[in-house]
Amino acid sequence: MYKFRPKTLFLGQKINYLPSCQSTNDVASSLITGGNVLDGTVVITEHQTAGRGQRGNQWEAQPGQNLTFSLILQPSFLQANEQFWLNIAISLGISDWLTTYVGDRLKIKWPNDLYVQERKIGGILIENTLYGYTLGWSVVGIGLNINQTRFRVPTATSLSNETPNDHDFVLPDLLPGLLESLERRYLALRSGQRDVLKTNYLQVLFRYQEESAFIADGARFRGVIVGVEETGRLAIQVGDRLRSFAFKEVEFVF
Structure with missing residues (x-):
């Protein structure tokens, strides 16, 4: 085939x-x-x-x-x-x-x-x-x-x-x-x-530089994806704080 x-x-x-x-x-x-x-x-x-x-x-x-x-x-x-x-x-x-x-x-x-x-x-x-x-x-x-x-x-x-x-x-x-x-x-x-x-x-990154909702550690928050680090961690700007997440540490909210 x-x-x-x-x-x-x-x-x-x-x-x-x-x-x-x-x-x-x-x-x-x-x-x-x-x-x-x-x-x-x-x-x-x-x-x-x-x-x-x-x-x-x-x-x-x-x-x-x-x-x-x-x-x-x-x-x-x-x-x-x-x-x-x-x-x-x-x-x-x-x-x-x-x-x-x-x-x-x-x-x-x-x-x-x-x-x-x-x-x-x-x-x-x-x-x-x-x-x-x-x-x-x-x-x-x-x-x-x-x-x-x-x-x-x-x-x-x-x-x-x-x-x-x-x-x-x-x-x-x-x-x-x-x-x-x-x-x-x-x-x-x-x-x-x-x-x-x-x-x-x-x-072509989904929701890149757009304010979106996420869940991490059981808590919902809003932030903006600003990049992906060399190790693959997702960088999200949350207010005046830059947070980074590994696989399975953060979820997108739809």
Whole structure:
């Protein structure tokens, strides 16, 4: 089904297709453990029975309707404390691709989600293995809502819902362009183009420089996102105080 060669140097040159599996991230991790895997390998499935999201949530995806896959990368050029740069590159790669369909309504919600205005269209789950002080292997799980039109939560959406289509997207036809977009941003990171990546990231960051409501330590407050620190912490200006939050320490209020 996914028998193609994207126009990439390495990303997606090897594709492992599974009709069904619990989690593509788990399959990818097993391939790494087995020791016989190539940098850039893709594991993709039509039906992920136990897909994981951030905060331990389960990823809702109807079988055969969405893109659910994992990338196997070897970003040994990144130090352990630079892991968030991989998030930036991956989320920008997806953002670039989705923007061709939905325009500037596409936003990256810190730390790992893709939104069309106020609705979630995709998510990323990156699991890293450290070799000393550098990254060894990274498994990048990506879930994108494509043809699914109904969701249990009102804040979810899909490419089909957000575009004026009268037919379903053909999933195998979408993947090559997405992989090419992801590789462009990953190679930019590998070649040291961090200033450009950071600038582009802030340009599409969800609620950047907008006053918004948040919850931290059980308390609700209002603040303005002013940036993302090198370590990935979200910087929020709260009155005359600048606060920073790690993953799971702060929630957005919708």
